[in-house]
Amino acid sequence: MIFFEFARRSIRLHWLRSLLAVLGIVIGVIAISSMGILGNSLVLSVGEALSDVGDTVVVYPHAGGFGNGAPLQTDTVITGRQVQQIERAVGVNDVIPLHLSADRIEVGGERGVVQVYGMDTADIPLLLEVTDGVYLRGASGAMVGQALARTYNLGVGSRITVGDQSLRVVGILAERGVGFDINPDRAVIVSDQWYRSVYGEEDYDQVIVKVRNLEEIEEVKHDIDAALNRREIEVDIFDTRMILETILETFGTISTFTTAIGGISLVVAGVSIFNVQMMSVTERTREVGIIRSIGTRRREVMKMFLYEAFLLGFLGSAIGGILSFGGGYLALLVMLQDTTFLFASSSLVYIPYGMLFGIGTSLISGVYPAWKAANLNPIEALRYE
Amino acid sequence: MEEKGVKGDRVSTDQPVIRLDHVSKIYPLPFGDVTALDDVSLDVEPGAFIAVMGPSGSGKSTLLNVIGCLDVPTKGDLFIAGRNIGELSDDELTDLRRDTLGFIFQQFNLIPLLTVRENVEYPLVLKTRRRESEGLVEELTRRVGLEEELLSHKPSELSGGQQQRVAIARALVNDPEILLCDEPTGNLDTKTGTLIMELLTEVNGQGKTIIMVTHDPRIAEYAHRTINLVDGKIV
Numbered sequence: 001m002i003f004f005e006f007a008r009r010s011i012r013l014h015w016l017r018s019l020l021a022v023l024g025i026v027i028g029v030i031a032i033s034s035m036g037i038l039g040n041s042l043v044l045s046v047g048e049a050l051s052d053v054g055d056t057v058v059v060y061p062h063a064g065g066f067g068n069g070a071p072l073q074t075d076t077v078i079t080g081r082q083v084q085q086i087e088r089a090v091g092v093n094d095v096i097p098l099h100l101s102a103d104r105i106e107v108g109g110e111r112g113v114v115q116v117y118g119m120d121t122a123d124i125p126l127l128l129e130v131t132d133g134v135y136l137r138g139a140s141g142a143m144v145g146q147a148l149a150r151t152y153n154l155g156v157g158s159r160i161t162v163g164d165q166s167l168r169v170v171g172i173l174a175e176r177g178v179g180f181d182i183n184p185d186r187a188v189i190v191s192d193q194w195y196r197s198v199y200g201e202e203d204y205d206q207v208i209v210k211v212r213n214l215e216e217i218e219e220v221k222h223d224i225d226a227a228l229n230r231r232e233i234e235v236d237i238f239d240t241r242m243i244l245e246t247i248l249e250t251f252g253t254i255s256t257f258t259t260a261i262g263g264i265s266l267v268v269a270g271v272s273i274f275n276v277q278m279m280s281v282t283e284r285t286r287e288v289g290i291i292r293s294i295g296t297r298r299r300e301v302m303k304m305f306l307y308e309a310f311l312l313g314f315l316g317s318a319i320g321g322i323l324s325f326g327g328g329y330l331a332l333l334v335m336l337q338d339t340t341f342l343f344a345s346s347s348l349v350y351i352p353y354g355m356l357f358g359i360g361t362s363l364i365s366g367v368y369p370a371w372k373a374a375n376l377n378p379i380e381a382l383r384y385e
Numbered sequence: 386m387e388e389k390g391v392k393g394d395r396v397s398t399d400q401p402v403i404r405l406d407h408v409s410k411i412y413p414l415p416f417g418d419v420t421a422l423d424d425v426s427l428d429v430e431p432g433a434f435i436a437v438m439g440p441s442g443s444g445k446s447t448l449l450n451v452i453g454c455l456d457v458p459t460k461g462d463l464f465i466a467g468r469n470i471g472e473l474s475d476d477e478l479t480d481l482r483r484d485t486l487g488f489i490f491q492q493f494n495l496i497p498l499l500t501v502r503e504n505v506e507y508p509l510v511l512k513t514r515r516r517e518s519e520g521l522v523e524e525l526t527r528r529v530g531l532e533e534e535l536l537s538h539k540p541s542e543l544s545g546g547q548q549q550r551v552a553i554a555r556a557l558v559n560d561p562e563i564l565l566c567d568e569p570t571g572n573l574d575t576k577t578g579t580l581i582m583e584l585l586t587e588v589n590g591q592g593k594t595i596i597m598v599t600h601d602p603r604i605a606e607y608a609h610r611t612i613n614l615v616d617g618k619i620v
Contacts, residue, residue: 002516005503009499013498287497287498289494290495291507292479293455293482294507295479295480295483295508295512296511297476298475298476298479300511379450379455382490
């Protein structure tokens, strides 16, 4: 195609300014792809860190001023009567009432503060997984979270002191990540009997409902709401899947925003392409006059200049696409210190996106110069010196 | 003032290949309209060789631009190869320039990005959408007296005379009926100019109609007929 040949030779003839324009696109594509990869990896890593608790409804005592996250620290509680009401409302689904407090911990002279969960030992397997040892059965003894076990070098049979009470570790829990129901990784799990006897507290701090059929989550929430919040709001009810989705959506928005910031550099590259193309049209005005006078149609002239813009964009995007692997890797290494998600398909897809944006930006930037060239008056163009 | 039925030596009963019927070209300018062509009527028979002379600003170039479909008349009708150019779209005018008209300029106006071969075959590629000229380029370069070794060169590597020969070969590649020459020897020395004029005479002898703008009376002598333009009128 002769017009493509025109474009190719024009780029070769003005290689330095073409190179600079290509460089702009390269930077733009790397920026947009790397930011996209970074944002997506952020979403993926957050999604992975947050435990999968999509089948859980969490009930907190109403304290007012809730957002979508954890409740404010208050003195309010969920009473045994309210737990019974919840049990009646949710039917066959499992209801797990929890005590929660913080206390001092001491292991072999090493001291710290730890969260203490108290629950019916029969409920523990419904909520937690043990990797070492056994589930807690009796009133005494404790299970500890994986992170806590690592911190204090605990194993099955180790002795810990919580408050003033000595407890033997019977099981180590599997790592669970950040959850919206409970966070046991740095916690001690004790029986509700032990908890009540030590802390003297009968009421509960939260209730977790494990919904067996995920499609019934809304219905379960509605039934609890109808049972407890009929006259006045006694409890706040959260669906953990909804919270997870909201958080991921927020990170998704942040990801889009960072990608858009990368896009700004592509806009700058587009201005550069526009500038190069305008220079090309000005320099080649006489040439346009010649080819128009000997029978080249307007749209063919336009095509010739658009090919040039496309070639610049394609070259820049191809190089930028290849270098985006490095850019994405560096961004992940610096920002997340973890490059696991670089090769996730949802991350890699930002590279072709970036390349398409690069080519698109070049073409858009080339439209006006090409249109201007195509609409030059052939007589005036022939006279142009 | 009008002049009709201008013919070359070749006797022809054909319809005029170019007909200007009371053509005027007026350029609106801030300080007043400028009439570049004033009610010009002219019939040019196939095979004619016409020289257009006149002082600067007399409308010679405008006449050539109008006949070359690079400009449109403000008034009157212009027919090229029987087609009223006032009724043609921009694309149709472009195709008419490509297929029916050949341009030879004083400045040669070759395309600097292309080689000699590509310059010659360019109008053919536009017409056929193919890059194979099937020996036509070689034949034309021989016809205009250009060495074949020069085909791979860029125009900037050629002398003025060689460049004008390339321009003539390019103008002939689509076998147009009409050649429009704007001071074809204006940038050449006398000897080379004579060779180019002999070439144009030969081309005219092969049946091409030639309209040539020139300042030089010796060059005009090659034409069968000379038209003098003064203030946009044929005198």
